Amino acid sequence: MGTRRTVQKEIRWEAAHRLVKGYTGKCAHNHGHSWVARVVVELRPEGALNAFDFVRDFADFQAVKQWVDEHWDHATLVSEGDEALLRWLRENEQRHYVFPANPTSEVIAETLFHI
Numbered sequence: 001m002g003t004r005r006t007v008q009k010e011i012r013w014e015a016a017h018r019l020v021k022g023y024t025g026k027c028a029h030n031h032g033h034s035w036v037a038r039v040v041v042e043l044r045p046e047g048a049l050n051a052f053d054f055v056r057d058f059a060d061f062q063a064v065k066q067w068v069d070e071h072w073d074h075a076t077l078v079s080e081g082d083e084a085l086l087r088w089l090r091e092n093e094q095r096h097y098v099f100p101a102n103p104t105s106e107v108i109a110e111t112l113f114h115i
Contacts, residue, residue, distance in 0.1 A: 005043040007054075009061040011112075012036050013073040017103040020082045030076070030085065037112055039064060067115050077103035 016032040041056040075095040078086050079102050089096040101107050
């Protein structure tokens with residue numbers, strides 16, 4: 001069995017969100033968070049480091065951080081189904097990012113995975 005190799009980077013940003021689709025808990029109200037995502041890249045035991053002896057170049061993580069800063073930092077993360085909030089954000093030229101579902105931690109993580 002080979003050696004397990006990982007690299008990871010934490011990405012932090014500030015953003016607001018609320019949940020819709022009939023959700024009635026506290027998160028149904030617009031509120032903010034200090035978000036943290038931990039991006040972890042693992043090399044499979046049978047895998048080899050790249051030509052520069054990296055699992056992954058940390059510059060790649062910087063590209064993800066830049067995307068987060070440009071799209072999510074100090075923005076409202078909003079569901080496309082939240083028509084009232086979305087209308088208000090657009091009319092008032094507020095920074096926002098539209099998700100196809102409730103902007104839950106799970107949906108945000110999945111979106112980040114695909115960047």
